[in-house]
Amino acid sequence: MLQVSLLIAAVFCAIQAIRTPRLLVAAIWLAGVSALVAVLLYLLGAHEVAVIELSVGAGLVTVLFVFAISLAGEETTRLPAIIPRPLAIGLVAASILLLAWMLAPTDSPPAAADESSFTVVVWQERSADTLAQIVLIFAGVLGVLGILAEERPVEKPGVEAVQPGDAPADKLPEQVGFEVESSLEREHA
Amino acid sequence: MTPLHVAATGALVLLGIGLYGLLALRNLIKVIIALQIMVKGVVLALVAAGSISGQINLGQSLAVTLIVADTIVAVVGLALAVQVRRRFGSLDVQELSTLRG
Known part of the structure; x- marks a missing residue:
């Protein structure tokens, strides 16, 4: 009964996160979804993932969303949907029915498996995943730095090749650079 | 309804x-918030x-x-x-398309 109540609350928070026009409020509803999913995971016996989901999903990601919304600004206008609403609902219903059909064999009894502890699984059996996570984090940092970097004015290489004393005073630097390039082309020819 | 059924149902609904x-x-x-909601469902499904x-x-x-x-x-x-907001002045994905056919 507790799980069902938590699930209904999580679904309500998710619907509100999609429906609300204010971005900041949507981020808060998303944090609610994360917290409720973390409690559900804890009740399923996945204690480590529950803690990570609560700290990363409900904490770090929410802070990132609030920071990004404060930088980008709030847009509260309700925009019409990209595709017609009945078509979107039909596509979603078809996808969910297909997934539910694939999940149907979950009624079989749990297989008895001799399982290692979480630490052994993460650091030894799935060590490639841990390495991939580290690579992903570095790639993400580099990606964010590249995206948020300010644009610098591009300097023309022809202007740098000419000494200041060589240029006549009545010529623009662009013209000097063009003459240097054309003389180089003549030498190559 | 067992907890596993609840988790599977929740995963489907969140997806x-x-x-x-x-x-x-x-x-x-x-759109990013919607993607996050989908991933919550997938985490539930994995567990x-x-x-x-x-x-x-x-x-x-x-x-x-x-x-991660x-x-x-x-x-x-x-x-x-x-960056899109700074450059285009809007977050609407329809306005980001520069291709006109």
Whole structure:
């Protein structure tokens, strides 16, 4: 009964996160979804993932969303949907029915498996995943730095090749650079 | 209804809500929020699948990897959204298309 109540609350928070026009409020509803999913995971016996989901999903990601919304600004206008609403609902219903059909064999009894502890699984059996996570984090940092970097004015290489004393005073630097390039082309020819 | 059935149902419903958001929403940050909701459903499904197969720690390990990858996606997506807002003045994904046919 507790799980069902938590699930209904999580679904309500998710619907509100999609429906609300204010971005900041949507981020808060998303944090609610994360917290409720973390409690559900804890009740399923996945204690480590529950803690990570609560700290990363409900904490770090929410802070990132609030920071990004404060930088980008709030847009509260309700925009019409990209595709017609009945078509979107039909596509979603078809996808969910297909997934539910694939999940149907979950009624079989749990297989008895001799399982290692979480630490052994993460650091030894799935060590490639841990390495991939580290690579992903570095790639993400580099990606964010590249995206948020300010644009610098591009300097023309022809202007740098000419000494200041060589240029006549009545010529623009662009013209000097063009003459240097054309003389180089003549030498190559 | 066992907890595993609740988790599987929750995973499906959260996936559906997120997929609808991806299809219907036009605000870039709302699209990232919809993606996050989908990933919550997938995390639930992974843990439920691990619990069903008797290997819950393997499911947890995969879920941790998914959470890290999802956080990186959210960070890069939000950085893109901030730059798009600075450059185009809007977060509407329809206005980002520069191709006119």
